Amino acid sequence: METIHIYHTNDIHSHLENWPRIRQFLKKEKERHQQTGDQVFLFDIGDFIDRWHPYTEATLGKGNIEFLNECQYNAVAIGNNEGVNLAHDDLNHLYDHAKFDILTANLFQKNGNYPDWIKPYMVYQTAQGTKVGVIGLTAYFAHLYELLGWKLTEPFSELKKWIQPLRKMADVVILLSHLGIHDDERIAAEFPEIDVILGAHTHHHLDIGKRIGNSIIGAAGKYGHYVGHVTLTLNNQKQITAKNALLYVEKDLPSVENEDEIVHSFLDKGREMLQNHVITLKQPLESDPFRETELALILCRAIREWCNADCAMLNAGLLLGPLANEVTDYDLLSICPHPINPCVVDLTGKELLEIISETKDQNLVKKHIKGLGFRGSVLGIFVFDQISFVQDKVLIHGEEVNLEKNYTLALPDMFTFGHFFKNVLPHKEKNYFLPEFLRDILKWKFQM
Numbered sequence: 001m002e003t004i005h006i007y008h009t010n011d012i013h014s015h016l017e018n019w020p021r022i023r024q025f026l027k028k029e030k031e032r033h034q035q036t037g038d039q040v041f042l043f044d045i046g047d048f049i050d051r052w053h054p055y056t057e058a059t060l061g062k063g064n065i066e067f068l069n070e071c072q073y074n075a076v077a078i079g080n081n082e083g084v085n086l087a088h089d090d091l092n093h094l095y096d097h098a099k100f101d102i103l104t105a106n107l108f109q110k111n112g113n114y115p116d117w118i119k120p121y122m123v124y125q126t127a128q129g130t131k132v133g134v135i136g137l138t139a140y141f142a143h144l145y146e147l148l149g150w151k152l153t154e155p156f157s158e159l160k161k162w163i164q165p166l167r168k169m170a171d172v173v174i175l176l177s178h179l180g181i182h183d184d185e186r187i188a189a190e191f192p193e194i195d196v197i198l199g200a201h202t203h204h205h206l207d208i209g210k211r212i213g214n215s216i217i218g219a220a221g222k223y224g225h226y227v228g229h230v231t232l233t234l235n236n237q238k239q240i241t242a243k244n245a246l247l248y249v250e251k252d253l254p255s256v257e258n259e260d261e262i263v264h265s266f267l268d269k270g271r272e273m274l275q276n277h278v279i280t281l282k283q284p285l286e287s288d289p290f291r292e293t294e295l296a297l298i299l300c301r302a303i304r305e306w307c308n309a310d311c312a313m314l315n316a317g318l319l320l321g322p323l324a325n326e327v328t329d330y331d332l333l334s335i336c337p338h339p340i341n342p343c344v345v346d347l348t349g350k351e352l353l354e355i356i357s358e359t360k361d362q363n364l365v366k367k368h369i370k371g372l373g374f375r376g377s378v379l380g381i382f383v384f385d386q387i388s389f390v391q392d393k394v395l396i397h398g399e400e401v402n403l404e405k406n407y408t409l410a411l412p413d414m415f416t417f418g419h420f421f422k423n424v425l426p427h428k429e430k431n432y433f434l435p436e437f438l439r440d441i442l443k444w445k446f447q448m
Contacts, residue, residue: 001235002128003038005029006174008228010045010200010220013081014053016266018224019067020256025227025248026071039126044068045200046079046138046178049094051437052337052375054270054330060090063269065098075101075122077136077176079200083107084141085339087435088149092117103136103176106158108151120162123169130238133170135162138178139201147434155179159191167193171238174198181219188212195240196230209245216243225250274330279446284324287335289317289380290365299438300385302445303342307433309410311352311387311396313359317380318412318438327446336439340373343413344431349401351424352409353394356387358421372414412438 007026012019026042033040048068049061056064061082068076076098086094095102095117105120114120121135137155145152159175167173173194177184180202188197192214199206205221209230220228226247233242256262285295296316304312321335347355358364359382367379388395396407418426436444 001233001241002126002130002238004126004130004132004172004232004234005033005038005040006043006196006198006218006230006232007040008043008045008198008218008220008230009048009224010178010198010228011047011079011203011222012044012224013047013050013222014056014064015050015223016053016055016067017263018250019266020259020262021250021253022224022227023067023071024256025253030072037127039128039130041124041132041134041174042071042073043134043174043176043198044073044076045176045198046077047081047200048076048079049085050081051085051339052333053266054274054333055266056270057329057333058270058273060086061094062097065095069097069099073100074124075103075134075136075176077178077200078102078104078107078118078138079178080139080141081339083138083150083152084144084148084434090435091148091150103134104138105135105162106137106140106153106155107145108153110149110151112151120158121166123166130172130234131170132172132174133166134174134176135159135166136176136178139180144432144434147432155183156187156190159187163191163193171234172196172232172240177201180204181217184217184219185210185212188215188217191215196232196243198228198230205247206245207247209243211243216245218245220247227253271330274328274333276329278327278329278332278443280326281324284322286322287316287319289315289319289376289378291316292381292383293319295319295323296383297385298445299336299442300383302441303410303412303438304385306436306441306444307342307344307408307410307431309344309408311407312385312410313356313382313387314412314438315380315382317376317378318374320376329443332439332443336437336442337375338373338412338414338438339375340412340414340438341436342410342433342438342441343416344408344410344433345416345425345428347407347409347424347428349403349405349407351428352396352407353401353403354424355409355421356384356394358423364420369419372417372419374414
C-alpha cells in the first residue's frame, strides 16, 4: 500500500497576513509525512499574487515567488492575476527564479509555442515508483491575453488533446484548474481519466471535497483562509483504492513566533520600495465615495485623455483615500489598489443616455461589491468628464446629445462585464487598454 498526500492552495491574492501560519504548517506537514515514508506534493492553483499588496506591486510578483520557493512547491498553475495583470515582459520573467514547475497547458506565445518557462504537464514519480501526471489550465480570457501579446486556447479543447497521452504515461492524473467550480464539475463528468481536480478562480471552498464520477474535487477558498489536503491510497498494482479531501482553517493553525512583525515586514518592505516621487501637491485632494471631488474628476479626465475618448465616467468609490503634500507610488497604490484597466465603448447617443440614467440609481450607488478587480467596498456616485447636465438635458462637449450620433465612452473595465449595466454594455464591442491600471493613468496625468 502507498499513501500520497497532496496539499494545495489557491487564490491567496497576496493576503500575506495569512502566509506565516500557512508556511509553517506546510513545512511541518511535509517533514512529518517524509519521516513516515509517505509521498508529499504541494501545488498552488493560481492567483497567488495580487498587486494590491505593496510588496507584490514593488517586485511585480517576484517576491511572492520566493515564498513558494521557501515551501518547496512542486508546481503551480497560472491564474488570471498572474496572466492578465502583468505586462508581457513582466509575466515572461515572473518565474525566472522559480524552483517549481509552471503547468498551464493553454497559454502560448503568439507563435503558438509554449514559453520556455511553461510546461503543459509533468509526470512525477514517487519513491515507490508510482507515476503522477499533473496538468494545469487557466481561465479563458483569450482577448485580454491577446492584447498583452499572448495566445490563450480554449481549456476544454486543450485538455482533450493532452488527457489520453497523459493517462497512458501516469498511474494517477491530477488537474490544477484555475477555471472555476462549474467548469471543474463539467470536467469531472466528461473526463473520467482525471482522478483529482484541484480548483480555484471562483473562490469556492469544499470542506471534504466533492465527488463526481471518478474524480474528487478539492478547493481551498480564497486569501489563505484554508489549506487543502487530498489523500490518495494505492494498492500494490498502483490502483487508487481510497480518496479523501479536507480543509485546514488558517486561523486554527498553530501561531507563529513574531507573527505580527513578520506580516508587517512584508508591508514595510513594499512601502520602502515604492517611495518614488510622483508629484508635490499645493492643495490636498480629498476623496469621498458619495461626493464629486476634484481627485475623482482628475482621474476621470485622465482616463478620457488616455483613451482619446469623447467622454468618460467612473465611480467615486474607486478612490480609497485622499492625497496631500508629496505623493509617491505607494500613495497611489494605497488609494487605487485595483487591477482595473480603462476601456472604451462605442455608443449611440440613445445608448449613452440609457447608461447615464442608470448611474442615478441610488441602489447602484450604495452597492457593496467584491471582485471584478474592485478592491474597495462601496461603488459610490458616478462622476463624468465632458458630460454635463443642464436642467433635463445631457450635454457632450457642451452640445446636447444627438440620439443617432456615435460617441466613445471611456470607463473602468469592471463595468463592461455585465454585472452593473446589463441592457447595453454587455452587448457592445469593447476596446480594453492594457497593461496600465487606473493608478498608472493617474500618475501619468499628475506628471504631464
